[in-house]
Amino acid sequence: MSRYVYSIVRCLPDPRTGEFVNIGAVAGDPVSxxxxxxxxxxxxxxxxxxxGAALEAATSCLLALGEEIDQNQAALIEDEAEPLGEDWLAKLHRDHRNVVQFSEPAPIIADDPQEALAFVFDHLIIDPVTPSKERHVTxxxxxxxxxxxxRQALVQESLIRTKVEIFVGARVHTPIDFAIANGRAVQLTxxxxxxxxxxxxxxxxVKAWGYALEQLRKGEEARVVDSAGRTSTINPNVDLQVVIAPPQTAQQRDAFEEAQQVFRNLAAGVHDLTDVSAVTSKAAELAQTLR
Structure with missing residues:
Protein backbone atom coordinates (compact mmCIF):
# COMPACT_ATOMS: atom_id res chain seq x y z
CA MET A 1 0.00 0.00 0.00
CA SER A 2 1.14 3.56 -0.68
CA ARG A 3 0.50 7.06 0.56
CA TYR A 4 -2.27 8.80 -1.38
CA VAL A 5 -3.84 12.21 -0.88
CA TYR A 6 -7.47 13.20 -1.35
CA SER A 7 -9.72 16.21 -1.32
CA ILE A 8 -13.51 16.33 -1.03
CA VAL A 9 -15.24 18.51 -3.63
CA ARG A 10 -18.04 20.68 -2.22
CA CYS A 11 -20.83 22.67 -3.80
CA LEU A 12 -21.85 25.96 -2.11
CA PRO A 13 -24.96 27.65 -3.53
CA ASP A 14 -24.10 30.81 -1.53
CA PRO A 15 -20.43 30.88 -0.44
CA ARG A 16 -21.20 33.71 2.02
CA THR A 17 -23.21 31.40 4.27
CA GLY A 18 -20.68 28.58 4.29
CA GLU A 19 -23.41 25.96 3.81
CA PHE A 20 -22.29 23.24 1.45
CA VAL A 21 -23.05 19.77 0.14
CA ASN A 22 -20.37 17.25 -0.82
CA ILE A 23 -20.52 16.41 -4.53
CA GLY A 24 -17.49 14.19 -5.02
CA ALA A 25 -13.81 13.64 -4.35
CA VAL A 26 -10.44 13.42 -6.04
CA ALA A 27 -7.64 11.11 -4.86
CA GLY A 28 -4.29 10.06 -6.17
CA ASP A 29 -0.65 9.17 -5.75
CA PRO A 30 1.39 12.39 -5.99
CA VAL A 31 4.55 10.41 -6.80
CA SER A 32 3.32 8.34 -9.77
CA GLY A 52 -29.44 23.69 -10.90
CA ALA A 53 -26.88 26.42 -11.66
CA ALA A 54 -24.61 25.50 -8.76
CA LEU A 55 -24.89 21.78 -9.56
CA GLU A 56 -24.00 22.43 -13.20
CA ALA A 57 -20.94 24.47 -12.15
CA ALA A 58 -19.77 21.73 -9.81
CA THR A 59 -20.33 18.97 -12.36
CA SER A 60 -18.48 20.93 -15.05
CA CYS A 61 -15.59 21.41 -12.64
CA LEU A 62 -15.35 17.65 -12.00
CA LEU A 63 -15.48 16.90 -15.73
CA ALA A 64 -12.69 19.39 -16.41
CA LEU A 65 -10.70 17.88 -13.57
CA GLY A 66 -11.08 14.40 -15.07
CA GLU A 67 -9.95 15.64 -18.48
CA GLU A 68 -6.89 17.29 -16.95
CA ILE A 69 -5.97 14.02 -15.21
CA ASP A 70 -6.45 12.01 -18.42
CA GLN A 71 -4.28 14.41 -20.41
CA ASN A 72 -1.53 14.30 -17.81
CA GLN A 73 -1.58 10.50 -17.66
CA ALA A 74 -1.36 10.29 -21.46
CA ALA A 75 1.60 12.70 -21.41
CA LEU A 76 3.31 10.65 -18.68
CA ILE A 77 3.32 7.59 -20.94
CA GLU A 78 5.33 9.56 -23.48
CA ASP A 79 7.62 11.08 -20.81
CA GLU A 80 6.33 14.52 -21.82
CA ALA A 81 5.06 15.77 -18.45
CA GLU A 82 5.64 15.68 -14.72
CA PRO A 83 3.12 13.83 -12.52
CA LEU A 84 0.37 15.88 -10.93
CA GLY A 85 1.62 16.17 -7.38
CA GLU A 86 0.36 17.16 -3.96
CA ASP A 87 1.03 20.81 -4.77
CA TRP A 88 -1.46 20.51 -7.65
CA LEU A 89 -4.20 19.38 -5.26
CA ALA A 90 -3.23 22.08 -2.75
CA LYS A 91 -3.57 24.68 -5.51
CA LEU A 92 -7.10 23.46 -6.28
CA HIS A 93 -7.88 23.91 -2.58
CA ARG A 94 -6.47 27.45 -2.54
CA ASP A 95 -7.90 28.65 -5.86
CA HIS A 96 -11.50 27.40 -5.62
CA ARG A 97 -13.28 29.69 -3.17
CA ASN A 98 -16.62 30.20 -4.85
CA VAL A 99 -19.49 27.84 -5.72
CA VAL A 100 -17.07 24.91 -5.95
CA GLN A 101 -14.51 24.30 -3.21
CA PHE A 102 -11.93 21.59 -2.45
CA SER A 103 -11.22 20.52 1.11
CA GLU A 104 -7.65 20.77 2.35
CA PRO A 105 -5.66 17.78 1.00
CA ALA A 106 -5.32 14.93 3.47
CA PRO A 107 -3.29 11.69 3.35
CA ILE A 108 -4.72 8.20 3.04
CA ILE A 109 -3.17 4.73 2.63
CA ALA A 110 -4.43 2.71 -0.35
CA ASP A 111 -3.39 0.41 -3.20
CA ASP A 112 -4.79 2.58 -5.98
CA PRO A 113 -6.88 5.75 -6.51
CA GLN A 114 -10.16 3.82 -6.73
CA GLU A 115 -9.55 2.21 -3.35
CA ALA A 116 -8.73 5.59 -1.84
CA LEU A 117 -11.96 7.05 -3.23
CA ALA A 118 -13.94 4.04 -1.98
CA PHE A 119 -12.67 4.71 1.56
CA VAL A 120 -13.51 8.43 1.29
CA PHE A 121 -17.03 7.70 0.07
CA ASP A 122 -17.60 4.96 2.67
CA HIS A 123 -16.47 7.04 5.64
CA LEU A 124 -16.77 10.72 4.70
CA ILE A 125 -19.40 11.03 1.97
CA ILE A 126 -22.85 9.44 2.04
CA ASP A 127 -23.64 7.99 -1.37
CA PRO A 128 -26.68 5.70 -1.62
CA VAL A 129 -25.32 4.08 -4.80
CA THR A 130 -21.79 2.85 -4.16
CA PRO A 131 -19.94 1.38 -7.12
CA SER A 132 -17.90 -1.78 -6.86
CA LYS A 133 -14.51 -1.45 -5.17
CA GLU A 134 -13.07 -3.95 -7.63
CA ARG A 135 -9.97 -2.63 -9.35
CA HIS A 136 -10.67 -1.47 -12.91
CA VAL A 137 -7.94 -1.54 -15.53
CA THR A 138 -7.98 1.59 -17.69
CA ARG A 151 11.26 -2.60 -22.99
CA GLN A 152 11.51 -5.89 -21.09
CA ALA A 153 11.34 -7.74 -24.41
CA LEU A 154 14.41 -5.71 -25.43
CA VAL A 155 12.70 -3.99 -28.34
CA GLN A 156 14.97 -1.13 -29.35
CA GLU A 157 13.56 2.11 -27.94
CA SER A 158 13.85 3.97 -31.25
CA LEU A 159 11.60 1.37 -32.91
CA ILE A 160 8.75 1.80 -30.41
CA ARG A 161 6.65 4.53 -32.00
CA THR A 162 3.87 6.10 -29.92
CA LYS A 163 1.17 8.71 -30.62
CA VAL A 164 0.97 7.16 -34.06
CA GLU A 165 -1.54 8.06 -36.76
CA ILE A 166 -2.32 5.69 -39.63
CA PHE A 167 -3.38 7.25 -42.92
CA VAL A 168 -5.14 4.94 -45.38
CA GLY A 169 -5.94 6.12 -48.89
CA ALA A 170 -6.73 9.79 -49.38
CA ARG A 171 -9.20 10.40 -46.54
CA VAL A 172 -9.18 7.71 -43.84
CA HIS A 173 -6.99 7.91 -40.75
CA THR A 174 -7.03 6.63 -37.17
CA PRO A 175 -4.75 6.72 -34.11
CA ILE A 176 -2.77 3.67 -33.02
CA ASP A 177 -1.24 3.27 -29.57
CA PHE A 178 2.01 1.60 -30.64
CA ALA A 179 3.80 0.83 -33.88
CA ILE A 180 7.08 -1.04 -34.23
CA ALA A 181 8.55 0.80 -37.17
CA ASN A 182 11.60 2.32 -38.80
CA GLY A 183 10.64 3.33 -42.31
CA ARG A 184 8.48 0.21 -42.41
CA ALA A 185 5.89 -0.80 -39.79
CA VAL A 186 6.03 -4.47 -38.78
CA GLN A 187 3.56 -4.45 -35.88
CA LEU A 188 0.60 -2.32 -34.77
CA THR A 189 -0.82 -2.62 -31.24
CA VAL A 206 -13.58 0.19 -32.11
CA LYS A 207 -15.67 0.22 -35.28
CA ALA A 208 -14.33 3.61 -36.36
CA TRP A 209 -10.79 2.39 -35.68
CA GLY A 210 -11.53 -0.91 -37.41
CA TYR A 211 -12.80 0.76 -40.58
CA ALA A 212 -9.39 2.28 -41.28
CA LEU A 213 -7.63 -1.02 -40.56
CA GLU A 214 -10.10 -2.83 -42.81
CA GLN A 215 -9.15 -0.57 -45.73
CA LEU A 216 -5.51 -1.32 -45.00
CA ARG A 217 -6.21 -5.06 -45.02
CA LYS A 218 -7.91 -4.65 -48.40
CA GLY A 219 -4.72 -3.27 -49.87
CA GLU A 220 -5.29 0.48 -49.76
CA GLU A 221 -2.03 2.43 -49.75
CA ALA A 222 -1.22 3.38 -46.16
CA ARG A 223 1.45 4.99 -44.02
CA VAL A 224 2.26 5.45 -40.34
CA VAL A 225 3.19 8.90 -39.06
CA ASP A 226 4.52 9.17 -35.52
CA SER A 227 4.61 12.13 -33.14
CA ALA A 228 7.99 13.23 -34.50
CA GLY A 229 6.63 13.33 -38.06
CA ARG A 230 8.54 10.23 -39.18
CA THR A 231 6.74 8.20 -41.86
CA SER A 232 6.75 4.43 -42.29
CA THR A 233 5.05 2.27 -44.90
CA ILE A 234 2.64 -0.53 -43.90
CA ASN A 235 2.03 -3.88 -45.56
CA PRO A 236 -1.64 -4.97 -45.68
CA ASN A 237 -0.64 -8.14 -43.81
CA VAL A 238 1.09 -6.24 -41.00
CA ASP A 239 0.98 -7.95 -37.60
CA LEU A 240 -1.97 -6.45 -35.72
CA GLN A 241 -2.38 -6.97 -31.98
CA VAL A 242 -5.03 -5.86 -29.48
CA VAL A 243 -4.53 -5.80 -25.71
CA ILE A 244 -7.69 -5.55 -23.63
CA ALA A 245 -8.93 -5.14 -20.09
CA PRO A 246 -11.58 -7.89 -20.20
CA PRO A 247 -15.24 -7.18 -19.32
CA GLN A 248 -16.56 -7.78 -15.82
CA THR A 249 -20.29 -7.01 -16.11
CA ALA A 250 -23.02 -8.13 -18.48
CA GLN A 251 -23.07 -4.73 -20.19
CA GLN A 252 -19.30 -4.80 -20.60
CA ARG A 253 -19.46 -8.34 -22.01
CA ASP A 254 -22.02 -7.23 -24.60
CA ALA A 255 -19.72 -4.39 -25.64
CA PHE A 256 -16.76 -6.76 -25.90
CA GLU A 257 -18.68 -9.27 -28.02
CA GLU A 258 -19.60 -6.47 -30.43
CA ALA A 259 -15.98 -5.33 -30.62
CA GLN A 260 -14.73 -8.90 -31.03
CA GLN A 261 -16.42 -9.11 -34.43
CA VAL A 262 -14.21 -6.24 -35.59
CA PHE A 263 -11.08 -7.87 -34.16
CA ARG A 264 -11.89 -11.18 -35.89
CA ASN A 265 -12.53 -9.50 -39.24
CA LEU A 266 -9.14 -7.81 -39.01
CA ALA A 267 -7.34 -11.04 -38.03
CA ALA A 268 -6.03 -9.26 -34.96
CA GLY A 269 -4.53 -11.14 -32.05
CA VAL A 270 -6.43 -10.38 -28.83
CA HIS A 271 -4.70 -10.61 -25.44
CA ASP A 272 -5.17 -9.43 -21.88
CA LEU A 273 -2.34 -8.29 -19.60
CA THR A 274 -1.61 -11.85 -18.45
CA ASP A 275 -0.65 -12.68 -22.04
CA VAL A 276 0.98 -9.40 -23.07
CA SER A 277 4.37 -11.09 -23.51
CA ALA A 278 2.96 -12.81 -26.60
CA VAL A 279 2.61 -9.37 -28.17
CA THR A 280 5.98 -8.01 -27.15
CA SER A 281 7.99 -11.17 -27.93
CA LYS A 282 6.50 -11.12 -31.44
CA ALA A 283 7.43 -7.42 -31.63
CA ALA A 284 11.03 -8.24 -30.67
CA GLU A 285 11.17 -10.92 -33.35
CA LEU A 286 9.76 -8.64 -36.05
CA ALA A 287 12.00 -5.75 -34.96
CA GLN A 288 15.01 -7.83 -36.01
CA THR A 289 13.92 -7.42 -39.63
CA LEU A 290 14.22 -3.64 -39.35
CA ARG A 291 17.90 -3.56 -38.41
Missing part, protein backbone atom coordinates in the same frame (compact mmCIF):
# COMPACT_ATOMS: atom_id res chain seq x y z
CA UNK A 33 0.66 10.84 -10.86
CA UNK A 34 -2.17 8.29 -10.83
CA UNK A 35 -5.36 10.15 -9.92
CA UNK A 36 -9.08 9.49 -10.08
CA UNK A 37 -12.24 11.56 -9.65
CA UNK A 38 -15.64 10.35 -8.50
CA UNK A 39 -18.94 12.20 -8.32
CA UNK A 40 -21.81 11.54 -5.94
CA UNK A 41 -24.46 9.48 -7.70
CA UNK A 42 -27.48 11.12 -6.07
CA UNK A 43 -27.35 14.49 -7.84
CA UNK A 44 -31.08 15.10 -7.30
CA UNK A 45 -30.41 15.65 -3.59
CA UNK A 46 -27.68 18.14 -4.51
CA UNK A 47 -29.97 19.92 -6.95
CA UNK A 48 -32.64 20.35 -4.30
CA UNK A 49 -30.14 21.85 -1.88
CA UNK A 50 -27.91 23.90 -4.18
CA UNK A 51 -30.03 24.57 -7.26
CA UNK A 139 -6.56 2.25 -21.13
CA UNK A 140 -3.83 4.23 -19.39
CA UNK A 141 -2.92 1.13 -17.35
CA UNK A 142 -2.81 -1.00 -20.49
CA UNK A 143 -0.59 1.42 -22.38
CA UNK A 144 1.77 1.85 -19.44
CA UNK A 145 2.12 -1.93 -19.05
CA UNK A 146 2.63 -2.38 -22.77
CA UNK A 147 5.35 0.26 -22.87
CA UNK A 148 7.20 -1.49 -20.06
CA UNK A 149 6.68 -4.92 -21.65
CA UNK A 150 8.22 -3.74 -24.93
CA UNK A 190 -3.96 -1.06 -29.81
CA UNK A 191 -5.25 -1.08 -26.22
CA UNK A 192 -8.95 -1.19 -25.33
CA UNK A 193 -10.46 -1.28 -21.85
CA UNK A 194 -13.86 -2.92 -21.48
CA UNK A 195 -14.01 -2.15 -17.76
CA UNK A 196 -15.38 1.37 -18.15
CA UNK A 197 -18.58 2.55 -16.48
CA UNK A 198 -19.72 4.09 -19.79
CA UNK A 199 -18.63 1.11 -21.88
CA UNK A 200 -21.31 1.55 -24.55
CA UNK A 201 -19.09 4.06 -26.37
CA UNK A 202 -16.23 1.60 -26.77
CA UNK A 203 -17.72 -0.54 -29.61
CA UNK A 204 -18.39 2.64 -31.61
CA UNK A 205 -14.76 3.69 -31.22
Missing amino acids: GRWAVRQLSNTERIRRFAG KYDLRRNLREAF QAWSFQLAQVEDVPLK
